[in-house]
Every structure is written in C-alpha cells, then in structure tokens.
C-alpha cells in the first residue's frame with residue numbers, strides 16, 4: 475500500500491449515494507472539519523440535506539460525474555450497488571476512489587463474492603449458480619434442502635430471495651427471479667449471526683467487537699454487543715475479515731457478516747464495502763464510531779480507539795416503528811437517530827435506537 479499525505483480539514487469528501495449511511499457519514503465528516511458533497515439521483519435523499527453540496531444526477535451521467543470529481547478531494551460510496559461503470563468514470567476523471575473498484579465488483583454479485591471467499595479458503599454456504607429451471611433443480615444436489623434461491627445482484631434486506639423446502643419448489647423459485655441470474659445457497663443451520671466491522675487505511679487496520687445480529691424477514695432488527703460468542707470465534711472472525719480486506723487492498727470500513735454454527739464454524743454470509751447497519755451502535759458506544767473510522771481511513775488520518783465504553787443494543791426502527799418517535803426519544807440511556815426520510819413505508823429503515831448500559 476502506498477502512503478499518501480492525509481487530507482487536511484476543509485477538504486471535500488465526495489459520497490456516491492444519498493441514503494442514511496451517506497447522511498451519517500456526512501455528519502461524521504462535518505464533525506472532523508470536512509466538507510461533503512453527495513451525488514444521488516433521488517431529489518429527496520436523506521444525505522443531501524446534511525451535506526455541504528449535493529448533485530442530483532444519475533450514477534452513469536458522465537458529465538455530472540466529471541464535475542463532481544473535480545469538486546472533491548476523495549470519492550467514496552455508501553452502497554455497494556454503485557454501477558462499476560460509475561467507478562470507471564470516477565477513475566477516468568482522475569478521482570481517488572476509496573474503497574476501490576474491486577471491492578464493488580466482488581460485493582455486488584453474490585456468486586463472485588462466494589467464489590472470492592472460496593479462493594481464499596474461507597467457508598460460505600454451499601452454493602451453485604442458477605441460470606434456468608433445470609439448473610435450479612440440479613443445484614439442490616449440491617446445496618441440499620432446505621435451500622435459498624437468491625438473485626446474484628441487487629438483493630438486499632431479504633429482497634429477491636425464496637426459501638425452498640422441497641425439490642418441487644425449485645421451478646417456482648427460479649420463476650420468481652423473473653429471468654435474473656440466480657444463485658442457490660444451502661440453508662445454513664446457524665446458531666447465531668455476527669458481523670465484523672473493520673476499518674483499514676494506508677496506516678493499518680482496526681476492528682470492533684463483533685455484534686450478534688438478529689434478522690427478521692431478511693431485515694436486520696437488532697445488534698447486541700457483547701454477543702454470546704467465544705473469544706476464539708471472535709478472533710477467527712476478525713482474522714477472516716482482515717484476510718478479505720487485505721486481499722482487496724481495502725481502504726475504508728468493510729463489514730463482513732457471518733453465520734456461526736453450533737460447532738463454532740464460521741461461514742461468511744456476505745460482505746459490504748461500506749459502513750453497515752450492524753455497526754450503527756459503534757457511533758454511540760465506542761470512542762470512534764464506524765462513520766468516523768471510514769472518514770479517517772479514506773482521508774489517511776490515524777484511527778482513534780474502537781474500544782467500546784458501553785455495552786449496546788441497537789434496534790432498527792422499521793416502517794411504522796418510527797411513528798413512535800416521541801416514546802423512543804423519552805427513553806432513558808437510549809440514543810435515538812432518525813434518518814429524515816419523508817415517507818414511512820413498510821420494511822423501510824427509518825431510524826434506530828441504541829440502548830446503552832455499563833460495560834460488562
């Protein structure tokens with residue numbers, strides 16, 4: 475890794491994407507004296523409202539991206555589905571893209587991601603690519619039943635997924651993908667789910683204590699720290715995440731989600747080349763939260779401490795949960811964060827509450 479001079483306060487950080495992650499990144503950057511510039515096609519994006527500048531443009535609008543790159547000192551992204559063509563445009567315009575393009579390429583396709591892990595000797599769920607109905611049935615021989623059929627791309631929060639309980643359901647599951655390339659995954663009989671939030675820069679890397687995560691309907695509901703996991707499992711998870719970050723020559727915050735089996739075996743579920751929902755508690759319970767860590771990493775600043783000063787339980791506010799904002803706000807030892815989204819829709823992440831308690 476090349477060492478480059480840190481970006482001084484007053485520099486401008488360009489962020490591709492305008493969701494809540496971009497919003498919280500912008501807020502953390504502002505606290506460190508940076509300016510931020512969001513590029514997002516959505517006119518009502520949560521991040522634009524708190525950023526210094528805001529370009530409404532499509533991610534493949536070459537002219538807009540060229541202007542955006544000229545106006546910023548570093549470019550980062552807050553979601554993994556930024557088109558690779560956009561990353562190319564940033565690079566062609568001379569932009570410093572952190573994390574890099576390869577992290578996007580690997581993380582936005584479940585098949586590429588699993589093959590990447592396999593090549594590194596890292597366990598995942600058994601998997602098979604699926605391109606037609608026959609392949610869907612055949613894949614069950616490899617994955618076993620139950621299995622989950624997923625779209626290779628553009629699936630998040632459980633979208634584009636279908637659980638298969640018997641072979642006869644394979645064709646319907648394939649049809650539900652509506653022609654999109656798929657991947658069949660064996661259903662992992664996990665005991666719990668955890669994630670590692672890691673930050674890496676040209677100066678080194680740091681990790682947070684792994685939260686234990688509970689999902690419902692494919693959406694993260696709760697992250698708790700500390701989780702009920704042995705020190706050995708924690709160390710192994712950190713080792714795997716570090717191996718992935720090194721292989722990608724990664725700069726920024728990387729999240730790696732794991733299934734933990736009863737035996738302690740870890741299987742990578744997926745990785746996100748960005749700050750992550752299961753790391754939101756770090757902003758309230760650690761000396762340096764994940765958003766600040768990402769900004770420090772991409773700007774070449776030294777890291778602060780990832781130690782937690784409190785134990786934490788983060789609960790997502792999904793859809794109507796956020797209608798109760800005044801009740802959440804009234805709670806003791808709880809930190810409420812709302813994302814400023816105008817419309818409350820079922821399944822939409824509207825905010826989160828972190829409950830803090832004395833560190834055990």
Ligand code: AMP
Pocket residue numbers: 599622629630631632633659660661662663664667689692693743744
């Ligand atoms: P994903 O969007 O792929 O991360 O899936 C969301 C959630 O669905 C995961 O966090 C798990 O709770 C569950 N899930 C996804 N894939 C599998 C699998 N292969 N085995 C067991 N559970 C899964």
